[in-house]
Amino acid sequence: MGEVGLDDVRSAHERVQRYVHRTPVVTSQYLDELSGRQLFFKAENLQKTGSFKxxxxxxxxxxxxxxxxxxxxxxxxxxxxxxxxxxxxxxxxxxxxxxxxxxxxxxxxxxxxxxxxxxxxxxxxxxxxxxxxxxxxxxxxxxxxAESSNSYSTIAGQGTIALEMLQQVPDMDAILVAVSGGGMIAGIATVVTELRPECKVLAVEPDGKQLEPCLRAGRPLWPDPPRMLRTLADGCRLQQCSPRAFAVIRRLVAPPVISVTDRQIAGATQLFWQRTKLI
Ligand SMILES: Cc1ncc(COP(=O)(O)O)c(C=O)c1O
Known part of the structure; x- marks a missing residue:
């Protein structure tokens, strides 16, 4: 495989659909009113093994x-x-x-x-x-x-989230994706750029990751060996994106990057849990 493309994600979907759930999209009128937007949450916490991974x-x-x-x-x-x-x-x-x-x-x-x-x-x-x-x-x-994000086949698998989501919510204006090694956003951006280019793909990171300066520089600026961030988002502790995922992200994801503090994560998690009954 060269870099990953839409066809790879479609093949991934064929390959894995028997083994993973098509997860629901959750909405909340309360959260829409609070944010002044229409929000759609892809409930990958209900995925097999408990995550999109x-x-x-x-x-x-x-x-x-x-x-x-x-x-x-x-x-x-x-x-x-x-x-x-x-x-x-x-x-x-x-x-x-x-x-x-x-x-x-x-x-x-x-x-x-x-x-x-x-x-x-x-x-x-x-x-x-x-x-x-x-x-x-x-x-x-x-x-x-089996690499967690530095593999095109893993990235293509994560991209199946976006194939489903664009069927479930065809007119999305923006999609926000949590970033650690970067496999999920790389896969999603691969699909969205092809199928709905008007939809923005926005990276969300734990405070301190500093993806935005890397995107602006067009190259990774993280220390090697990589650091682990102290964050409540324990699936997103790796500061560095993997090289293959970063190559895709650099091409397909534009700044700004949304950085969130532990306080914001805790508040949002609590609010989301109270309103949707999902963690
Ligand atoms: C729940 C959860 N969200 C987001 C991420 C970030 O995904 P990626 O490493 O593909 O950027 C991870 C990574 O482990 C995760 O477990």
């Missing part, structure tokens, strides 16, 4: 299996949602799976990964230790890596 992981693992039917297993590193999603996808594909997890990860997440049949390998809580532990599994077991 199931889309990307299923497409990634099933694509690996199509390309190499002799693959011996799947490995990834993740502190949470992608780990669970990859364990789920590997089990569907009938492949053994190892997930490298930082030692300080909540036990509920570790238990969830194990419940899908994957082996959990604990490592030090740094991005470098995670990558190294993953590389050791590749070397020793010859497993294939």
């Amino acid at each position: 199931a889309r990307g992981a299923c497409n990634c693992v099933l694509s690996i299996l199509e390309q190499d039917p002799g693959v011996t297993g799947i490995v990834t590193h993740s502190s949470g949602n992608h780990g669970q999603a990859t364990a789920y996808a590997a089990r569907l594909a009938g492949l053994p799976c190892a997930v490298v997890v930082p030692r300080d990860t909540a036990s509920v997440k570790i238990d969830a990964i194990r419940s899908y049949g994957a082996e959990v390998l604990l490592c030090d809580p740094t991005p470098v230790a995670r990558r190294e532990a993953c590389a050791r599994v590749v070397e020793q077991m010859n497993y294939a890596v």
Whole structure:
């Protein structure tokens, strides 16, 4: 695959639709009145494994299996949602799976990964230790890596969110997407740019990520090795977007980037929960 395109997302949709939910779009008259806009929330918290990551992981693992039917297993590193999603996808594909997890990860997440049949390998809580532990599994077991955002097949899988959402809400003016490694916004922007170019794709980040200066510079300005942000949004702690996702984002997502503080996240989460009964 070169960079990812609409056809890749359509193929991903064909590949994964049997294994993931078409999630509902939730609305709230109260929140519309409060914001002075019509808001539509794609409830990916109701997705298989509890997050949209199931889309990307299923497409990634099933694509690996199509390309190499002799693959011996799947490995990834993740502190949470992608780990669970990859364990789920590997089990569907009938492949053994190892997930490298930082030692300080909540036990509920570790238990969830194990419940899908994957082996959990604990490592030090740094991005470098995670990558190294993953590389050791590749070397020793010859497993294939299912990247959480630095893979075009994962990005294409995440793009299926937008294919569905444009059917559910065809006249959207803007779509706001939370960004960590950047796979979700890269996939969504790939679809929206082709199918509804008048719809803005806006990145939302935890305060301190500083995606906007990178977009303005047209290149990543983050430190390497990457930092983990202190944020309530625990799925979005990685400061750096992955190189492949960033290449797509730089092309398709324009500033401004919306930065949110923990206080704003807590307030919005509480409000949303009270009004929609969804967390
Ligand atoms: C719930 C949730 N939202 C948003 C994101 C950000 O997605 P991405 O890493 O594709 O930018 C993640 C990433 O793990 C997540 O788990």
